[in-house]
Amino acid sequence: MIRIEGLRKTFHTRGGPVAAVDGVDLTVAEGEVFGVVGRSGAGKSTLLRCVNLLERPDEGRVTVAGVELTGLRENRLRRVRQDIGMIHQHFALLHSRTAAGNVSFALEVMGVPRRERAGRVEELLDLVDLADRANAYPAQLSGGQKQRVGIARALASRPRLLLSDEATSALDPDTTGAILALLRGLTKRLGLTILLITHEMDVVKRLCDAVAVMQEGRFVESGPVAELVGRPDSPLARDLFPLGPVPTMPDHVLFDVTLTGQAGDESVVSTLARRHDLDVRIVAGAVEQLAATRAGRLRIALPQAAPTLADALHDLRGAGLSVEAAR
Numbered sequence: 001m002i003r004i005e006g007l008r009k010t011f012h013t014r015g016g017p018v019a020a021v022d023g024v025d026l027t028v029a030e031g032e033v034f035g036v037v038g039r040s041g042a043g044k045s046t047l048l049r050c051v052n053l054l055e056r057p058d059e060g061r062v063t064v065a066g067v068e069l070t071g072l073r074e075n076r077l078r079r080v081r082q083d084i085g086m087i088h089q090h091f092a093l094l095h096s097r098t099a100a101g102n103v104s105f106a107l108e109v110m111g112v113p114r115r116e117r118a119g120r121v122e123e124l125l126d127l128v129d130l131a132d133r134a135n136a137y138p139a140q141l142s143g144g145q146k147q148r149v150g151i152a153r154a155l156a157s158r159p160r161l162l163l164s165d166e167a168t169s170a171l172d173p174d175t176t177g178a179i180l181a182l183l184r185g186l187t188k189r190l191g192l193t194i195l196l197i198t199h200e201m202d203v204v205k206r207l208c209d210a211v212a213v214m215q216e217g218r219f220v221e222s223g224p225v226a227e228l229v230g231r232p233d234s235p236l237a238r239d240l241f242p243l244g245p246v247p248t249m250p251d252h253v254l255f256d257v258t259l260t261g262q263a264g265d266e267s268v269v270s271t272l273a274r275r276h277d278l279d280v281r282i283v284a285g286a287v288e289q290l291a292a293t294r295a296g297r298l299r300i301a302l303p304q305a306a307p308t309l310a311d312a313l314h315d316l317r318g319a320g321l322s323v324e325a326a327r
């Protein structure tokens, strides 16, 4: 659905050139939810704005649904851009219009005739479970409801691609969960592809199939979430499932065990204890159902002097788990 090749964008500021996007390649498959995470200033927003060419890249190609956007003139681009929905952190609603009015506005801009608009607005508000608040103004809506309006408006042109710029960053955890569930449901119902930027690990866990970590304009890590979590050296896996500082435990050795997919069942640890007659202590960890897979990390402590220690570790690795000394 999206193909980005060799993308670069430099801003020339008073303090000198800033390479906001410094050579990014990215492919997002149809129906996939792809997340880009990274610290403030990493270049995420610039990258996202380059996908619909709100920002013109200096170099590189952007192809969406088979159309090379970087090769289009402004008037053709404006039409193609309508087929790409976008949602924002602060919702960007018109305060003088109701929820229905905001959605209708998007249809007006697209030139949808008046008689067709009311029906489409109803359908769109229904899609985001907000039909009962159609006549409320933004000031009368909660943050989550405002974002639902934002999503309905973004879907007005029946886009196949949705770009999301920190869509849940201004929401509390419960509301975030509800919006993520809504977006996940929409990808299935409408066959929507989503490219999102976020700094929230929960968004990656609950919504993304694949993820890239951006740092100083480049991707430093990327791949399917299930695969990244399973990589022992992945800094992202550590951020998704932080285990905290390694405690001092005399006479014990500590290991960090990564569980994903097939091997995402924490019962492997109890099996280990039974089979090798080991006193296995879980020191820290979490296992969760992610959007893409069941995964987690556990820190376990094993008695240093146990004669079965080597066999136990061998068994764990044999079950497809990654096991490394805790650090």
Ligand SMILES: Nc1ncnc2c1ncn2[C@@H]1O[C@H](COP(=O)(O)OP(=O)(O)OP(=O)(O)O)[C@@H](O)[C@H]1O
Pocket: 011, 012, 013, 018, 019, 020, 038, 039, 040, 041, 042, 043, 044, 045, 046, 047
């Ligand atoms: N229009 C602009 N003019 C000059 N510099 C810019 C412009 N837009 C972005 N930058 C700079 O480019 C770099 C990347 O910014 P960008 O907003 O893309 O990062 P980000 O990862 O989205 O950060 P945040 O999460 O804070 O929005 C920053 O150093 C920023 O100051």
